[in-house]
Amino acid sequence: MYDFAYHKPTSVADAVKLLADPDAKAVSGGHTLVPALKHRLNKPTALVDLSGIAEMKGIKRVGNAIVIGALTRHVEVANSAEVKAAIPALAYMASHIGDVQVRNRGTMGGSVSNNDPAADYPAAVLGLGATIHTSKRKIAADDFFLGMFTTALDADEILTAIEFPIVDKAGYAKMKNPASRYVMAGVFVSKAGGTVRVAVNGAGPCVFRQADMEAALAANWSPDAVAGIKQDPDGLNGDIHGSAEYRAHLVGVMAKRAIAAAG
Amino acid sequence: MNVVAPFEGIGASVRRKEDFRFLQGRGAYTDDFNRQGQLHAWILRSPHAHARIKSVDISAAKAMPGVVAVFTGADMVKDGLGGLPCGWQIHNKDGSPMAEPLHPVIAHEKVRHVGDQVAVAIAETREQARDAAEAIVVDYDVLPAAVSMEAALKPGAPAVHDDVPSNLCYDWHIGDKSVLDAAFAQAHKIVSLDLVNNRLIPNAMEPRAALGEFDRTSGDYTLHTTSQNPHVIRLLMAANVLHLPESKVRVVAPDVGGGFGSKIYHYAEEAIVTWSAGKLGRPVKWTADRSESFMSDAHGRDHVSNAQLALDANGKILGLKVHTYANMGAYLSTFAPCVPTYLYATLLAGTYTTPVIYCEVKAVFTNTVPVDAYRGAGRPEATFLLERLMDVAARETGIDRVELRRRNFIPNDAFPYQTPVALQYDSGNYTATLDQALATADWAGFEARRAEAAKRGKLRGIGCSTYLEACGIAPSAVVGSLGARAGLYEVGTIRVHPTGSVTVLTGAHSHGQGHETTFAQLVTDKLGVPGAQVDIVHGDTAKVPFGMGTYGSRSLAVGGSAMMKAMDKIIAKGKRIAAHLMEASVDDIEFERGIFRVAGTDKTKALVDISVAAYVPHNYPIDEIEPGLEETAFYDPKNFTYPGGCHIAEVEIDPETGKVSMVNFTAVDDVGRVINPMIVEGQVQGGIAQGIGQALLEACVYDADGQLLSGSMMDYTMPRADDLAPVSVATHTTLCTHNPLGVKGCGEVGAIGSPPAVINAVVDALRDFNLRTLDMPATPSKIWGIINAGRQQAAE
Numbered sequence A: 001m002y003d004f005a006y007h008k009p010t011s012v013a014d015a016v017k018l019l020a021d022p023d024a025k026a027v028s029g030g031h032t033l034v035p036a037l038k039h040r041l042n043k044p045t046a047l048v049d050l051s052g053i054a055e056m057k058g059i060k061r062v063g064n065a066i067v068i069g070a071l072t073r074h075v076e077v078a079n080s081a082e083v084k085a086a087i088p089a090l091a092y093m094a095s096h097i098g099d100v101q102v103r104n105r106g107t108m109g110g111s112v113s114n115n116d117p118a119a120d121y122p123a124a125v126l127g128l129g130a131t132i133h134t135s136k137r138k139i140a141a142d143d144f145f146l147g148m149f150t151t152a153l154d155a156d157e158i159l160t161a162i163e164f165p166i167v168d169k170a171g172y173a174k175m176k177n178p179a180s181r182y183v184m185a186g187v188f189v190s191k192a193g194g195t196v197r198v199a200v201n202g203a204g205p206c207v208f209r210q211a212d213m214e215a216a217l218a219a220n221w222s223p224d225a226v227a228g229i230k231q232d233p234d235g236l237n238g239d240i241h242g243s244a245e246y247r248a249h250l251v252g253v254m255a256k257r258a259i260a261a262a263g
Numbered sequence B: 001m002n003v004v005a006p007f008e009g010i011g012a013s014v015r016r017k018e019d020f021r022f023l024q025g026r027g028a029y030t031d032d033f034n035r036q037g038q039l040h041a042w043i044l045r046s047p048h049a050h051a052r053i054k055s056v057d058i059s060a061a062k063a064m065p066g067v068v069a070v071f072t073g074a075d076m077v078k079d080g081l082g083g084l085p086c087g088w089q090i091h092n093k094d095g096s097p098m099a100e101p102l103h104p105v106i107a108h109e110k111v112r113h114v115g116d117q118v119a120v121a122i123a124e125t126r127e128q129a130r131d132a133a134e135a136i137v138v139d140y141d142v143l144p145a146a147v148s149m150e151a152a153l154k155p156g157a158p159a160v161h162d163d164v165p166s167n168l169c170y171d172w173h174i175g176d177k178s179v180l181d182a183a184f185a186q187a188h189k190i191v192s193l194d195l196v197n198n199r200l201i202p203n204a205m206e207p208r209a210a211l212g213e214f215d216r217t218s219g220d221y222t223l224h225t226t227s228q229n230p231h232v233i234r235l236l237m238a239a240n241v242l243h244l245p246e247s248k249v250r251v252v253a254p255d256v257g258g259g260f261g262s263k264i265y266h267y268a269e270e271a272i273v274t275w276s277a278g279k280l281g282r283p284v285k286w287t288a289d290r291s292e293s294f295m296s297d298a299h300g301r302d303h304v305s306n307a308q309l310a311l312d313a314n315g316k317i318l319g320l321k322v323h324t325y326a327n328m329g330a331y332l333s334t335f336a337p338c339v340p341t342y343l344y345a346t347l348l349a350g351t352y353t354t355p356v357i358y359c360e361v362k363a364v365f366t367n368t369v370p371v372d373a374y375r376g377a378g379r380p381e382a383t384f385l386l387e388r389l390m391d392v393a394a395r396e397t398g399i400d401r402v403e404l405r406r407r408n409f410i411p412n413d414a415f416p417y418q419t420p421v422a423l424q425y426d427s428g429n430y431t432a433t434l435d436q437a438l439a440t441a442d443w444a445g446f447e448a449r450r451a452e453a454a455k456r457g458k459l460r461g462i463g464c465s466t467y468l469e470a471c472g473i474a475p476s477a478v479v480g481s482l483g484a485r486a487g488l489y490e491v492g493t494i495r496v497h498p499t500g501s502v503t504v505l506t507g508a509h510s511h512g513q514g515h516e517t518t519f520a521q522l523v524t525d526k527l528g529v530p531g532a533q534v535d536i537v538h539g540d541t542a543k544v545p546f547g548m549g550t551y552g553s554r555s556l557a558v559g560g561s562a563m564m565k566a567m568d569k570i571i572a573k574g575k576r577i578a579a580h581l582m583e584a585s586v587d588d589i590e591f592e593r594g595i596f597r598v599a600g601t602d603k604t605k606a607l608v609d610i611s612v613a614a615y616v617p618h619n620y621p622i623d624e625i626e627p628g629l630e631e632t633a634f635y636d637p638k639n640f641t642y643p644g645g646c647h648i649a650e651v652e653i654d655p656e657t658g659k660v661s662m663v664n665f666t667a668v669d670d671v672g673r674v675i676n677p678m679i680v681e682g683q684v685q686g687g688i689a690q691g692i693g694q695a696l697l698e699a700c701v702y703d704a705d706g707q708l709l710s711g712s713m714m715d716y717t718m719p720r721a722d723d724l725a726p727v728s729v730a731t732h733t734t735l736c737t738h739n740p741l742g743v744k745g746c747g748e749v750g751a752i753g754s755p756p757a758v759i760n761a762v763v764d765a766l767r768d769f770n771l772r773t774l775d776m777p778a779t780p781s782k783i784w785g786i787i788n789a790g791r792q793q794a795a796e
């Protein structure tokens, strides 16, 4: 780790001011950033610790949505009675991130801002059509995830909360990478009235929507509806754990399982 | 008889004494030691697999804050330091010695693998040392790398060592080829199989660390290090590298958090901190981070083989022919050359009466991390080959796989049994371990379980392995004739204190094995001293007279036997003292568990009476017997020991994802006499976890340029608890006939017997896909590929 200054602001406004320094970095749970610092892959001038900002905490129901503060840890989403009742698939997803230690430290905001292609949260955010609240605006999920580790957030912009619409049905299934246990291929599906969303994570360089499956499911909401749909392996990830073809195949399997889980 | 209650002797599952400190965080590992004025070393490592070092510019690094010194390979050459030695010399088929290129402590002129040491920066703090290492400017002339063995052996391949242009370390063989050819000519059937034994990265929980100190008053050096054999490290480092008298060097291996073989070897960092502590007059510490462990700890396995089995019409084996390529990596690690030869080819008879065996092994240098012994060392490679071959032979002859094994077992009345590959087995009962395992695993009921799994959409398979291994290494004269540059005896000192408590000094080293408990049980059993009054001291060359250390499941068979010999001497001396005290003839004194008795009388003396007399010799035959009660024995084993048994794995495959799940694992092992059943169970379970890891999960992968792709836990799959299955461990004992305890060894059987059982189960689960070869690890993507290809073929 290289030396850096450490700040712990108590308001979003103060944090944004500190992040005006282009080489300063926000830190929430630190479960992604701190390992990178220890490997000396990152050399920030300052860390802006967001964990003291009260307005970024908490889970509440607002109308037909669940609004979750960015600092909410995975374990809190997994155990929240509110989330479990309204969007059980979201609680299920959070309860299967990493291991106990990771869920006790890692935050929703950190995970979504980081946009690791193999992370769980982006699939739920995109699959539910959530709205991202930041220090300066609201961004639709469809406009947020831009590419591998890249989002619509500006350098001095803080993700403050995410608003998840309460849908009729939702489900999530993933195949874990045997080594890292991150996502090798995952699918988050949801249905709200006639609107179906299918988000795929792990398989590609960035979470994406599977339009063919969405169309098929809009016509016939059942695992069988996606059985004949082949995910194109072109552009998917391939590595020592599995080829793009294998991941493409897994997208089909996980889609079926996610729909079955959604009921 | 004076029975200790509760019974703490041989056969009792005494709780591990050492666990109190380990579980409370009170262990003292190398990195826990800190000295006044201590400096920290950071090693700059090569980012290239193969490059010529044109220059190393340390000027900026030396000017960094807190930096005390920066050393390069050139500094070591200037000081006349030797290379890291190899402890075993193999000879080629033509009798010439193997190629043994220099292994510089810090690379000089060339780097030969990613992670090779290029320079060391030494500073007041670890971070400062790391900053300085980053400021060293190395000008590399990057060379093409020889990464796979196949590539390294191609004509015109880049030479890892300029003085070994062929990259061939040795071309060795064992057995009589003409006799084998004759046997093959008689064969009814010849079964041939290509196999890869996957390369593994050991990953002990505690990373390697070393702390060097120099005492300006005495001129003595002290090295604390994460080692399985501190005396061996002292010998190799003092004599070969630093050229110091051993008397000037103390090596301490305190608590060590796992080794699995990877901490046997003399590593560069040990010499670097010791040498630089002397140069700088201050203690120097180095501790690996996990990334360094991946690229600098010796790796394991890495064989590519072809095996051919000749059978007669009844399924009796007529002969076995094996050709193996073994990867040595970039340099010869301490014991590397013996692993694919004398710890491998000599095991190819397994549990079978194979009358003739011929094996040739080509050892190859590549631009990868050195490869050496890893839990099992050679025997897992032999067992995987043989037990996979038996299953394929069964399929191709139409003989049931269990029946084929039974037909070829060495019968119980054939011991001692001389194999055609040098070893003579002393005892075993392979039918008994097989039968017990088949019953425990409900082998007979398997087809019903397979049918039930099929209803759930799962493919279920079962597989067995009836393995044998040789451990308890080893008779010194035998290994000496095979190229070992050391003896392989062990040393034990029994020090009975005046009050009757006992300190044991042992040359074995415990790094997870539970010696502090098991060894104390030997003393309790033999001398009647309660466990709480027995202390086991190991791991310090200043305390223990000598020792060869712990590996090859040798601690109890060799180290325990040395203790037994020393205790015999204690008893013999005690009898003479007792005879004097009780005014009887020595021949009339009997001894059992702490009590000396005049035979046929109720006249007795306890051990403590004898020890008091020995240290306070007022009434004592001082002209005939020396005071004190302390004895040392060296025990050189008469033979290897031969644990064996049967492992049965049951798996289920999700055909949609290819994921293999372990559903059951049964082990019935003959480890000889069991001293502590609980510890044996733990050792076997741990070995099985590693065996399942090798079979299903672990793969060290390099890309074509020699970059380590599986260089962290993100990409190297270590087994986790939920990757394992309920494991049933049982023992079936035949005693070792040639050591005083009748013990064989249990440290490695789990890792040796299990991989082929798991792979045989996976192949069985995929029986509809006509699978013949399956290389480890059986990852989901690999299995799905097989299923997918099979289904596509069927559709065509």
Ligand SMILES: Cc1cc2nc3c(=O)[nH]c(=O)nc-3n(C[C@H](O)[C@H](O)[C@H](O)COP(=O)(O)OP(=O)(O)OC[C@H]3O[C@@H](n4cnc5c(N)ncnc54)[C@H](O)[C@@H]3O)c2cc1C
Binding pocket: A025, A026, A027, A028, A029, A030, A031, A032, A033, A034, A050, A070, A096, A097, A098, A099, A102, A105, A106, A107, A108, A109, A110, A111, A113, A114, A116, A118, A119, A120, A121, A153, A157, A158, A159, A160, A180, A181, A182, A183
């Ligand atoms: C061993 C291990 C296993 C894991 N397994 C999984 C897994 O299976 N699935 C999975 O999805 N994740 C996994 N993770 C990641 C984990 O969920 C992380 O917690 C998460 O990715 C990042 O959250 P964090 O709060 O720790 O973020 P931090 O590490 O604090 O920050 C991550 C990045 O986001 C930025 N950032 C943080 N908060 C904000 C904010 N509010 N606004 C803007 N930028 C911000 C930081 O500057 C940094 O660049 C694993 C992590 C570990 C260590």
